[in-house]
Amino acid sequence: xxxxxPDGGDVSPKGDPAGFTHVIDDRTIAIxxxxxxxxxxxxxxxxHDSRVALIFLVPGQGYTLRVNGRARLVTDAxxxxxxxxxxHRPLLAMVVExxxxxxxxxxxxxxxxxxxxxxxxPESVMPYAELAKAKWRASDPPEEVDAHYSPEAYERSLxxxxx
Numbered sequence: 001x002x003x004x005x006p007d008g009g010d011v012s013p014k015g016d017p018a019g020f021t022h023v024i025d026d027r028t029i030a031i032x033x034x035x036x037x038x039x040x041x042x043x044x045x046x047x048h049d050s051r052v053a054l055i056f057l058v059p060g061q062g063y064t065l066r067v068n069g070r071a072r073l074v075t076d077a078x079x080x081x082x083x084x085x086x087x088h089r090p091l092l093a094m095v096v097e098x099x100x101x102x103x104x105x106x107x108x109x110x111x112x113x114x115x116x117x118x119x120x121x122p123e124s125v126m127p128y129a130e131l132a133k134a135k136w137r138a139s140d141p142p143e144e145v146d147a148h149y150s151p152e153a154y155e156r157s158l159x160x161x162x163x
Contacts, residue, residue: 005045062106
């Protein structure tokens, strides 16, 4: 999701199980908000400028789907009940009135090998906990940072209570 606010732009990933984007009609979709870093920069930007650009990635598919439109935030709607995941109903959703939809060719994904695990090199990039210790959690105990950013901790926090 890409937005623009008074201080610049923001790009923020959104995601849930397959089908998380609710189709309201031929020109309108809704995307539930889920707990993330609790900054909500993109949503704050929408209060300034309603334009939004979305790019949908489908694992295993080379093409991407792009959607451009205008968004508004809603705190309740009948479709919220259809957005429940693991017992968690969203508290907020972004409703997008679509201006245009188009696909991109798969060449970038083909070049990158993004969907070919045999090409992945996770050891060639800094682990997220190491990045956090180097950039914004340098004064925290290293074992606390490692525990906070562990895959198990992230799995537990995907759908926290009160989401």
